[in-house]
Amino acid sequence: MSNIPASTGVAWIREGFTIFRKQPGGLMLLMLAYLVAGLVLGFIPLLGQILPIVLTPVFTAVFVQACATADRQQSLTPEMLRPIFQKPIFPRLVGLGTLFMLALAAMALIFGAVVGGDTLRQLAEQQLAPEAAAANGNFGLAMLVVFLLSLPASMAMLFAAPLIFWQQMGVGKSLFFSFFAVWRALRAFLLFFVGWMMIVMLLTQVVLLLLGKTLLGMAIVQSLLMVIAMIFQCSVYAAYRTIFGEPEVPAAKE
Numbered sequence: 001m002s003n004i005p006a007s008t009g010v011a012w013i014r015e016g017f018t019i020f021r022k023q024p025g026g027l028m029l030l031m032l033a034y035l036v037a038g039l040v041l042g043f044i045p046l047l048g049q050i051l052p053i054v055l056t057p058v059f060t061a062v063f064v065q066a067c068a069t070a071d072r073q074q075s076l077t078p079e080m081l082r083p084i085f086q087k088p089i090f091p092r093l094v095g096l097g098t099l100f101m102l103a104l105a106a107m108a109l110i111f112g113a114v115v116g117g118d119t120l121r122q123l124a125e126q127q128l129a130p131e132a133a134a135a136n137g138n139f140g141l142a143m144l145v146v147f148l149l150s151l152p153a154s155m156a157m158l159f160a161a162p163l164i165f166w167q168q169m170g171v172g173k174s175l176f177f178s179f180f181a182v183w184r185a186l187r188a189f190l191l192f193f194v195g196w197m198m199i200v201m202l203l204t205q206v207v208l209l210l211l212g213k214t215l216l217g218m219a220i221v222q223s224l225l226m227v228i229a230m231i232f233q234c235s236v237y238a239a240y241r242t243i244f245g246e247p248e249v250p251a252a253k254e
C-alpha cells in the first residue's frame with residue numbers, strides 16, 4: 001500500500017463508469033436480484049430486520065466480484081460467486097456482518113444517550129415534531145458524535161469484505177488493512193466521496209426540477225440511485241485494484 005495522489009479519487013469514479021459500461025445489463029440484473037433478496041429476507045419473522053445487515057459483507061463481496069468479472073469482460077455467471085458461499089470465506093463474511101450490526105447498535109445507543117430518553121420518547125409518540133428535535137442542541141451534538149464515530153468504522157469496513165474474499169484474510173486483519181489503506185490514501189478518498197455526493201445530488205435535483213415530485217419523477221430518481229449504487233461498487237473495485245493489486249479469485253471447492 002503506497003501513498004496515492006488526491007486526483008486518483010476522481011480516476012476511480014471514471015473507472016467505475018467505464019467498468020459498468022462493459023456489462024450494464026448483467027450488473028443491473030445482479031442489483032435487482034439483491035433488492036429481491038432483501039425483500040424476501042424481510043419477510044422472515046424476527047430475523048428479517050437483522051439478516052440484511054449481517055449479510056451486507058456477503059453482498060459486497062458479490063458486487064465487487066461481479067465488477068471484477070465485468071472489467072475482465074468475462075461472463076457473469078453463478079459459478080463466479082460460488083467461492084463466496086464456501087468455507088472459510090462465508091463464515092468470515094458473516095462474522096464481519098455481525099460486527100457491523102453490533103457497531104450500528106452501539107452507535108444507536110450512543111445517539112440515544114446523547115439526545116436523551118425524553119426526546120426519543122416524544123419523537124416515538126409523535127409528541128415532538130422532527131424539526132423541533134433537530135433544533136435541540138443535544139440532537140445536533142448526537143449527530144456529530146455518531147458521524148465522527150462512523151468515519152473510522154466506515155474506513156475499516158470499505159475493503160474488509162473484498163480482502164476476506166480475495167486475500168483470504170481473517171476478520172480482524174481485513175479491518176486493520178482496510179482502515180490503513182483508506183488512511184494512507186485519505187485525500188483521494190475524500191475527493192472520491194465528495195465526487196459521488198455531487199453526482200447523486202446533481203442527477204436527482206435535475207430530475208426533480210424537470211419532473212417534480214411526481215410518481216414518474218420519483219420512479220426515475222429511484223432507478224438512477226440503483227444504477228449509481230452499482231457504479232459506486234465498480235468504483236470501489238477500481239480503488240481496491242489500485243491499492244491492493246489485481247485480485248485473484250479463490251478456487252471453488254467441489
